[in-house]
Amino acid sequence: MTAPNRAPRALLPEGLRDDLPPWAEYEAQMVDRLMAVAAQHGYRRVAPPLVEFEDSLLASSADQRAHFPDHAQERMAERAQSMFRLLDPVSQKMMAVRSDMTLQVARIATARMGAWGRPLRLSYAGHVLRVKGTQLRPARQFRQAGVELIGSRSLNADLEIIALATLALRDLGIAGLSVDLVSPTLVSAIAQQLGLDDAAAHEARRALDAKDAGALADFGDEARGLLTDLMAVAGSAVEALDRLDALPLIGEAAVIRDNLGDLARAVSDRIDDLAVTIDPGESRGFEFQTGVGFAFFAAHVSGELGRGGRYEVIAPDGREESAVGFSMYLDSLLRAVPEPTEKPRIYLPFGTEMADAQRLRVVGWRTVQGLEPVDDIIVQAGLEGCSHVYENGLARSLDDRTPLSEE
Amino acid sequence: MTAPNRAPRALLPEGLRDDLPPWAEYEAQMVDRLMAVAAQHGYRRVAPPLVEFEDSLLASSADQRAHFPDHAQERMAERAQSMFRLLDPVSQKMMAVRSDMTLQVARIATARMGAWGRPLRLSYAGHVLRVKGTQLRPARQFRQAGVELIGSRSLNADLEIIALATLALRDLGIAGLSVDLVSPTLVSAIAQQLGLDDAAAHEARRALDAKDAGALADFGDEARGLLTDLMAVAGSAVEALDRLDALPLIGEAAVIRDNLGDLARAVSDRIDDLAVTIDPGESRGFEFQTGVGFAFFAAHVSGELGRGGRYEVIAPDGREESAVGFSMYLDSLLRAVPEPTEKPRIYLPFGTEMADAQRLRVVGWRTVQGLEPVDDIIVQAGLEGCSHVYENGLARSLDDRTPLSEE
Numbered sequence: 001m002t003a004p005n006r007a008p009r010a011l012l013p014e015g016l017r018d019d020l021p022p023w024a025e026y027e028a029q030m031v032d033r034l035m036a037v038a039a040q041h042g043y044r045r046v047a048p049p050l051v052e053f054e055d056s057l058l059a060s061s062a063d064q065r066a067h068f069p070d071h072a073q074e075r076m077a078e079r080a081q082s083m084f085r086l087l088d089p090v091s092q093k094m095m096a097v098r099s100d101m102t103l104q105v106a107r108i109a110t111a112r113m114g115a116w117g118r119p120l121r122l123s124y125a126g127h128v129l130r131v132k133g134t135q136l137r138p139a140r141q142f143r144q145a146g147v148e149l150i151g152s153r154s155l156n157a158d159l160e161i162i163a164l165a166t167l168a169l170r171d172l173g174i175a176g177l178s179v180d181l182v183s184p185t186l187v188s189a190i191a192q193q194l195g196l197d198d199a200a201a202h203e204a205r206r207a208l209d210a211k212d213a214g215a216l217a218d219f220g221d222e223a224r225g226l227l228t229d230l231m232a233v234a235g236s237a238v239e240a241l242d243r244l245d246a247l248p249l250i251g252e253a254a255v256i257r258d259n260l261g262d263l264a265r266a267v268s269d270r271i272d273d274l275a276v277t278i279d280p281g282e283s284r285g286f287e288f289q290t291g292v293g294f295a296f297f298a299a300h301v302s303g304e305l306g307r308g309g310r311y312e313v314i315a316p317d318g319r320e321e322s323a324v325g326f327s328m329y330l331d332s333l334l335r336a337v338p339e340p341t342e343k344p345r346i347y348l349p350f351g352t353e354m355a356d357a358q359r360l361r362v363v364g365w366r367t368v369q370g371l372e373p374v375d376d377i378i379v380q381a382g383l384e385g386c387s388h389v390y391e392n393g394l395a396r397s398l399d400d401r402t403p404l405s406e407e
Numbered sequence: 408m409t410a411p412n413r414a415p416r417a418l419l420p421e422g423l424r425d426d427l428p429p430w431a432e433y434e435a436q437m438v439d440r441l442m443a444v445a446a447q448h449g450y451r452r453v454a455p456p457l458v459e460f461e462d463s464l465l466a467s468s469a470d471q472r473a474h475f476p477d478h479a480q481e482r483m484a485e486r487a488q489s490m491f492r493l494l495d496p497v498s499q500k501m502m503a504v505r506s507d508m509t510l511q512v513a514r515i516a517t518a519r520m521g522a523w524g525r526p527l528r529l530s531y532a533g534h535v536l537r538v539k540g541t542q543l544r545p546a547r548q549f550r551q552a553g554v555e556l557i558g559s560r561s562l563n564a565d566l567e568i569i570a571l572a573t574l575a576l577r578d579l580g581i582a583g584l585s586v587d588l589v590s591p592t593l594v595s596a597i598a599q600q601l602g603l604d605d606a607a608a609h610e611a612r613r614a615l616d617a618k619d620a621g622a623l624a625d626f627g628d629e630a631r632g633l634l635t636d637l638m639a640v641a642g643s644a645v646e647a648l649d650r651l652d653a654l655p656l657i658g659e660a661a662v663i664r665d666n667l668g669d670l671a672r673a674v675s676d677r678i679d680d681l682a683v684t685i686d687p688g689e690s691r692g693f694e695f696q697t698g699v700g701f702a703f704f705a706a707h708v709s710g711e712l713g714r715g716g717r718y719e720v721i722a723p724d725g726r727e728e729s730a731v732g733f734s735m736y737l738d739s740l741l742r743a744v745p746e747p748t749e750k751p752r753i754y755l756p757f758g759t760e761m762a763d764a765q766r767l768r769v770v771g772w773r774t775v776q777g778l779e780p781v782d783d784i785i786v787q788a789g790l791e792g793c794s795h796v797y798e799n800g801l802a803r804s805l806d807d808r809t810p811l812s813e814e
Contacts, residue, residue, distance in 0.1 A: 013460060014497045018515050021451035021529075025442075028452065028532075032439060035432075040768045042752060042775035042791070044428035045435065049548050050457070050534055051491075053420060084458075086491050086504075089538055090421045097493075097504075108425050117790025119778060122428075125435075127457055127534070131496055141456050156757075156778040270761075345449060350563075354677075361447045368449035371526065371563040383524025384449070 015133040015140030026340035027143065027330055030172055031125045034145045034328065037168045041160075043123040043147045046113075048104035050127070054085060054096040057103060072287040082130045097129045101144050102327060109150045109323070110315040118151030118321070136303060139331050146306070148325035150313065155259070157324050158292055159266050161308060165296060165326045166274050169305060174336045176299025178275035179267065181237075183260040184283035184293050184309075189253035190230065194223045207231075208281035230281045237264045237276040244280055263292050291324070301336040346388040346395055347381030350374070360390065422540040422547030433747035434550065434737055437579055438532045441552045441735065444575045448567075450530040450554045453520075455511035457534065461492060461503040464510060479694040489537045504536045508551050509734060516557045516730070517722040525558030525728070543710060546738050553713070555732035557720060562666070564731050565699055566673050568715060572703060572733045573681050576712060581743045583706025585682035586674065588644075590667040591690035591700050591716075596660035597637065601630045614638075615688035637688045644671045644683040651687055670699050698731070708743040753795040753802055754788030757781070767797065 012018065019027060035045060058080055083096040098104060105124050113120060125145035133140050147164060149157050162179060169177055187208050191201035200219070204227055207215035213231060216224045226247065233243045241261055249257050260280055268276045286293035291310030298305055308326025315321065343366050348357055350370040357367045365388075374380040381389045381398055388395045419425065426434060442452060465487055490503040505511060512531050520527060532552035540547050554571060556564050569586060576584055594615050598608035607626070611634055614622035620638060623631045633654065640650045648668055656664050667687055675683045693700035698717030705712055715733025722728065750773050755764055757777040764774045772795075781787040788796045788805055795802045 012456060012463075013458065013495050013500070013502055016456040016458060018456070018511075018519055019454035020515070020519060021453065024454035024531075025446065025452040027454070028439075028442070032435075035435070039432065039750070040773055042773050044792075045432040046428065047426035047431035047434070049419060049423035049425070050536060051420065051423060051548065056419075084493050086493065088420050093420070095420055104425075108427070112425055112427060117787075117792065119791070121775070121791075124431075129457060141458065152778050154778040156776075160776060160778070343446070366447055366449050368528070369563075369567060371559050371561040371567065380524075384526070384528075385451070385524065 013140075015138055017139070017141075022340040022342050023334075027334065030330060030333060030337065031143060031145050033171055034168050035123055035125055037171055038121075038123040038147045038164065041121070041164055043121040043149075043164075045123045045125075046105060046108050047124065047126065048098070048101065048108060050129075051086065051095050051097055052104070053088075053091075054080075054083070054094040056107060057083060057096050057098055075287045082132070084129055084131055098126075099128050099130045100327075101126055101128060102146065102148070102325065105146075105148050105325075106150075106313045106323065109148065110313055110321070114315055114317075119157065120150045121147065122150065123147045137329075137331065143330035144327055145330065146308070146325055146327035148323055150323040151321050152324075153322045155263055155266065158263050158310060159270065161324050161326055162263075162267055162294060163271050165306060165308065165328075166271050168328075169296060169298075169333075169336075170273075172333060172336075173338050174298050174301075174305070174333070177273070178277060178297050178299070180277045180279055180295050180297065181260060181264050181267070182278070182282040182286055182293045182295075182309075183256055183280045183291075184286035184289045185291070186253060186256045186260070186280050187227075187230070187283060189251075189256050190226060190249065193250060193253045194226065196223065205283055209284040211281075227281075234279040234281065235277060237268055237278050240278050241265065244278065260292055290322070294326070296326075298336045303332055303335070305332050305336055342385070344388060345384075345386040346390050347377065347384060347386040348390045349377050352390060356390070356393075360395075365395070420547070422545055424546070424548075429747040429749045430741075434741065437737060437740060437744065438550060438552050440578055441575050442530055442532055444578055445528075445530040445554045445571065448528070448571055450528040450556075450571075452530045452532075453512060453515050454531065454533065455505070455508065455515060457536075458493065458502050458504055459511070460495075460498075461487075461490070461501040463514060464490060464503050464505055482694045489539070491536055491538055505533075506535050506537045507734075508533055508535060509553065509555070509732065512553075512555050512732075513557075513720045513730065516555065517720055517728070521722055521724075526564065527557045528554065529557065530554045544736075544738065550737035551734055552737065553715070553732055553734035555730055557730040558728050559731075560729045562670055562673065565670050565717060566677065568731050568733055569670075569674055569701060570678050572713060572715065572735075573678050575735075576703060576705075576740075576743075577680075579740060579743075580745050581705050581708075581712070581740070584680070585684060585704045585706070587684045587686055587702050587704065588667060588671050588674070589685070589689040589693055589700045589702075589716075590663055590687045590698075591693035591696045592698070593660060593663045593667070593687050594634075594637070594690060596658075596663050597633060597656065600657060600660045601633065603630065612690055616691040634688075641686040641688065642684060644675055644685050647685050648672065651685065667699055697729070701733070703733075703735075705743045710739055710742070712739050712743055749792070751795060752791075752793040753797050754784065754791060754793040755797045756784050759797060763797070763800075767802075772802070 082099040086095045088095045101124055105122055109120055127141055128144050130140050149161055187205045191204050213228055216227050233240050244261055264276055264278050286309055288311050289309040290312050293309030295304040295307040306326055306328035310324040313321050313323050345366045345368055348367050348369050350373045360367050368384045368386050377389050388397055489506040493502045495502045508531055512529055516527055534548055535551050536548050556568055594612045598611050620635055623634050640647050651668055671683055671685050695718050696716040697719050700716030702711040702714040713733055713735035717731040720728050720730050752773045752775055755774050755776050757780045767774050775791050775793050784796050795804055
């Protein structure tokens with residue numbers, strides 16, 4: 001009789017992988033650290049299931065979709081296609097495996113924790129699955145971890161989230177951090193100020209996202225001038241904020257602009273050692289944001305480490321709440337952190353007293369108990385990944401076999 | 408523009424749930440503790456993906472299945488039906504969501520870590536999904552956590568695993584622990600000693616599993632006597648071991664019996680405060696085990712906390728290895744542990760210095776920062792789930808508003 005575990009040349013599906021030592025422990029510890037930093041700041045952990053009814057994961061009610069602009073509609077369609085679907089034999093309804101957790105957390109905040117006081121601080125971490133990888137992110141399974149602050153429109157909420165993200169990333173040993181602040185609703189508001197029609201507004205957004213000044217050639221003088229000036233504002237907050245302030249904006253566009261400026265200044269003033277850039281014309285990737293959006297980067301690491309921003313959530317009773325949060329993806333973070341090192345492992349030859357083993361563990365050793373006598377303890381210790389062996393009450397290094405320390 | 412998060416009356420599918428504060432954090436910390444105890448004993452964490460090709464999760468090669476006895480075949484069929492299946496659009500092959508992680512870990516040990524030295528100690532934790540819940544376990548998603556010790560046939564390996572499980576469960580605050588040791592191959596070996604045919608052996612196993620002495624009426628005198636005596640052996644190891652030793656067994660049956668007895672005595676002698684029972688005629692639920700199997704229980708908690716035992720794994724090159732491990736399910740453990748309590752939360756009124764907040768966190772407070780001035784700090788602190796407020800450098804309890812301690 002033999003256990004059914006032969007998995008011979010059977011490779012894993014593309015984009016899925018086994019995490020081996022020491023990486024699996026390292027990634028789990030990174031998630032723990034992120035959640036611990038969030039907990040210290042009053043964020044309480046929630047855990048939605050891996051699988052839900054497909055509709056819940058898409059928020060697909062028609063009246064809700066009607067609130068989205070075109071570009072958010074497209075993102076919803078992408079999201080639907082990104083999820084694995086499963087027929088639930090119990091309910092006979094379609095379920096899906098989550099491809100993102102933020103909607104689930106918003107659902108919990110409103111539908112499950114609607115009676116909890118506001119503002120509500122929540123944290124979460126878990127795996128997400130996507131049907132296909134992308135060039136930038138070939139993995140189809142990765143861990144997401146994040147926080148959401150629900151029920152405050154204060155700029156201090158945005159500031160708290162950005163400060164917390166900074167602290168959490170720094171806590172992981174990531175240096176050279178920068179944050180890029182964007183204002184995804186600004187171009188639409190400017191289009192309104194300029195009296196542009198929908199098609200022109202769409203083209204303006206596209207041109208700004210692509211930083212394609214040429215695409216603005218057909219716009220009238222005023223629009224072309226303003227949008228070109230807006231495009232030129234992107235860059236270090238220190239230099240760009242004055243140019244942002246100088247843009248001739250009125251009404252909602254001015255409010256949105258001032259909001260970005262105020263937050264960028266607050267972040268620069270209050271958070272040390274964080275480079276701040278702004279890109280007020282950018283909206284791509286922030287289609288659901290209703291206020292400032294932001295993305296974190298580290299020097300010498302390609303791609304963003306995490307992102308977040310302000311958005312609106314709707315409770316089951318129709319009440320609307322403003323929220324701000326950020327999400328990190330562990331596959332991105334793993335490219336930015338130092339290589340993991342294993343904790344020191346000590347081989348305990350067969351017959352070592354249990355009390356000795358316990359004493360070694362208490363002071364931080366990872367003990368590997370010999371299960372039977374072996375010919376060469378040093379060879380066996382090496383086979384089992386130990387750096388040291390325990391002999392005569394001493395921890396000896398495998399390298400030099402001289403005593404390193406009293407047990 | 409509104410974020411797509413309305414999930415109104417949409418309930419979760421049956422058997423799936425949201426974990427709310429403080430349960431989500433508590434469960435995550437329990438998993439961390441289990442993994443930490445394993446790491447201290449030299450077990451290295453691995454993390455297989457949630458989804459694999461269906462064949463890998465079933466070990467469905469025909470020549471491998473041929474090794475199983477009938478009752479293991481039935482278990483394989485159950486396992487296949489317990490998994491959600493997904494078509495992989497990339498490979499056009501069927502994948503499945505894991506319903507158990509032990510096969511995955513065995514696959515990693517042989518196919519991915521075949522070149523690592525033996526014995527190999529691995530730990531793992533993760534979510535599993537099942538198509539349907541059972542009466543005993545209605546949840547369809549739960550967390551599994553466990554360890555495997557691969558590549559040693561020594562009884563000391565079984566002992567180490569049982570000792571580690573005991574330590575880990577005790578570390579979670581679970582008292583009144585007992586372990587039940589079973590010997591799932593014993594009845595078949597006795598059937599062989601008695602010269603029973605396949606049908607009679609099957610009936611003997613069924614009768615022993617059901618503790619149905621009446622079903623043995625049609626057996627010959629010798630078989631009925633021996634099997635009835637075996638049935639009567641179940642119970643506390645202190646009393647039952649002598650009866651076990653007295654059974655007139657020879658050959659393989661005697662070896663299997665002695666193995667169970669040796670392990671039960673070693674566990675009784677070497678592990679304190681663990682009640683030991685044996686049930687040598689039991690095999691149900693241990694169909695894949697090739698040596699001693701065991702299940703853990705806690706006084707006043709229904710159902711088992713976790714289980715494990717010895718089994719064989721086959722490497723891609725056909726080499727066979729013996730392994731022993733145990734698995735715990737967090738839904739079971741949550742019924743056995745004390746209720747979670749939240750760490751003390753302190754409300755920091757708007758304007759509290761960041762340095763003050765940091766000092767409070769360093770000494771263990773969870774800080775909740777006021778984002779704007781409020782009319783009544785005490786009311787707001789209560790709304791945000793705080794037990795204390797920070798006023799004039801002091802932590803004041805919401806209950807009595809008298810100073811409790813210097814910050």
